Amino acid sequence: MSSSMAAAVGSATPPSALRVEASAASRSLASATRVSIFFKSPITRALVCANGPSFNLRCEAVSENLAQKNQIDLKGSGVSALELLKTSAADRYTKERSSIIVIGINIHTAPVEVREKLAIPEAQWPQVIGELCTLNHIEEAAVLSTCNRMEIYVVALSQHRGVKEVTEWMSKRSGVPIPEISEHRFLLYNEDATQHLFEVAAGLDSLVLGEGQILAQVKQVVKTGQGVAGFDRKISGLFKQAISVGKRVRTETNISSGSVSVSSAAVELALMKLPESSYSSARVLVIGAGKMGKLVIKHLAAKGCKRMVVVNRTEEKVNAISQELKDIDIVYKPLSEMMACAAEADVIFTSTASESPLFSKEDVQKLPSVAPFLRRRLFIDISVPRNVEPCVSDLETAVVYNVDDLQEVVAANKEDRLQKAAEAQVIILEELNKFVAWKDSLETVPTIKKLRAYVERIRASEFEKCLSKLGDNISKKQKQAIYDLSMGIVSKLLHGPMQHLRCDGNDNRALDEVLENMRSLNRMFDLETEISLLEEKIRVKMERAQK
Incomplete structure (x- = not known):
């Protein structure tokens, strides 16, 4: 073998933006809860971690829910999720929107002896998605498990309860105690979770910055999830967008040049x-x-x-x-x-x-x-x-x-690779905004369906009343004309509201207006979209679990 060494072997400094949540920090002063620090920029995180012992805060990717001790423990209280909706806490509970969450460990947060216990073979991913989606507060799920990471992505009806259920499931499946998992895991929500997956697909969170194999592994998640119940619209959309991000970063930057696997x-x-x-x-x-x-x-x-x-x-x-x-x-x-x-x-x-x-x-x-x-x-x-x-x-x-x-091996050419990572972050943020707009626009779908159903009930009722007044002598042709008239009126009346409930996701201002229109229609027609959907989803899950 040749004695030459690869000078282009790069730093694996994980991406992420020093961000301390002020509200969480203020709550922690009252409850003496630990404040977690997020590093969401590769440059910031690298500089902080590089300071070593002189910087007295641990470099970690773990985000804790600082209000956990104030949350209701369903199992401990013996109150079902559905019953909880009927209590005085229902308003606070149902105002919580479903969230995309990533719960995982990787080479930056856990040693190999922990990662190997929690690793999930690819052949078991479909089964795991099914198991996760039987949990009361998990709607959708996906697994990304490689030699460097084991990450579970879920759409959860409740952040706190979703994290709790998934963590308990991880512990039960692997035999690793919950405190040990909590010590090494990282938690990211919504935009942070989305940005993390985009960075993973782009090779920014790899041991070797810019490596290409991780993109193939993200593609495998989509391939394996096809047709699996629980790998549904939001999660599949998230992973498909991540693949596009990974391709775009490698095409538009030179992050992969000279990189190694x-x-x-x-x-x-x-x-x-x-x-x-x-x-x-x-x-x-x-x-x-x-x-x-x-x-x-x-x-x-x-x-x-x-x-x-x-x-x-x-x-x-x-x-x-x-x-x-x-x-x-x-x-x-x-x-x-x-x-x-x-x-x-x-x-x-x-x-x-x-x-x-x-x-x-x-x-x-x-x-x-x-x-x-x-x-x-x-x-x-x-x-x-x-x-x-x-x-x-x-x-x-x-x-x-x-x-x-x-x-x-991967400690060389650190600064050059950080510059490439910074270029990639610009692309990632663009794609993040697109995905968030698309995901938020999905919130109007239940309102559209409920508004259509509401108007249809009125139309059908009035149509039947009209026919009863006209008696039995009305011809089939006349009956069809009246029906067409009622449908035409409904279609024209709904056209305006429906147009104002749709957004292509390219204009954030327009999206804000769409979401406000959705809330206004919910109030005006008493559709109660969020509460009724949440109640319905939890009821279905509980009934399924009892069978």
Whole structure:
């Protein structure tokens, strides 16, 4: 392998805008609740985090609901969500609009040992969406789980209750206690949650700034969610918009130029840990030929590795890679020969979806010594859950590095990458405004439906009254004419209100007017859109849960 290092390996400084909510801060003074600080600009967050110990506040992406202690605990009080609507708290409860929330952990907030416990395999995403949407206050859901993050996106009828239910579900599913999840999780709501996903899709929140694999993973969320009940209009619209943002950022900025993926950073880390004299002679084993493994193989080839052994469940993927890299000697071996291959390898890369370790301390202890010019066998484990037990590093004959150790590689060219991230943020904010306008415009749909139903009831009633007065001698043609007349009057009367309840989302001022028109119509015709819809949704959920 070549000894050259990739100078373009970049900083993974996560995006986000120093923002302290004044109202929350003032409430916290009275309740002695911790104030959380948000970093929603990559430059601000990087500068604050870079100050290290001299800056006495922890750099975190966790946003707490500072009024939680004042909220009603449904489970503790024994009061159902539906009954709560009938109590004196109903007005406060129903005025809360549904929210988009992201509840998650990532490489910036949680170590790999926590992330692997909460990781959700892609094959289980549809099932998880269904489970989340059975919770009383969750309408829609999506899961984004990768080696660097596990994030759950939901549309919740109540912020506090939605977060509480999802956190309890996460704890029950993973076995991780709620306090431990709360210590490492981050919570973002509405525009902050939307902006976060856009930054993720653009590669701004990745370990390696600008990496492209995360966009493919966001696309996979949409592909997996197609046709799944619960992956509905708002959540699917959010992820589709995020894909557009990711494409636009990579097209209009040069954020991806010179960037590396997690896989290439793993190869760079191996080069850093190997003695320079052993680059060309080290025996390399790659376990797993999926997306990550394929990239590892390609980057090894790019660095001058001419021969490697690849262990995989099937041979087809390895053969396909061999066809692409015809100058490289790629030897396929089945999983049954993994330990035999490991015995003959000096450097082992693991990137499989196995939920249990492939290498235990006892397994590695039995392996023969590495080549004389090396002191210890090198494991680069970029899987989550991890494929190599961390205690393997306790042995004198082996050392293990995981995805969290890649930070050492991605610290170069920090300022250049922050400038690229700033350029990307301009695009993200434009797209954020478009999405928020589109989402807000959806609020008028229930009002439109209820107003149409209200007017239709009046029309139908008056039509029947008219027919009864005319008696039985009226002809079919006359009856149709009267019906057409009633429908025409309704259509013309509704035309004006309907026009004022629609907005294309491009003009924020016009959108504000539309939402005010919606509220006015709700008051004038006593439609009670928000309250009745919320009550109806919760009733349906509770009835479904009782079956």
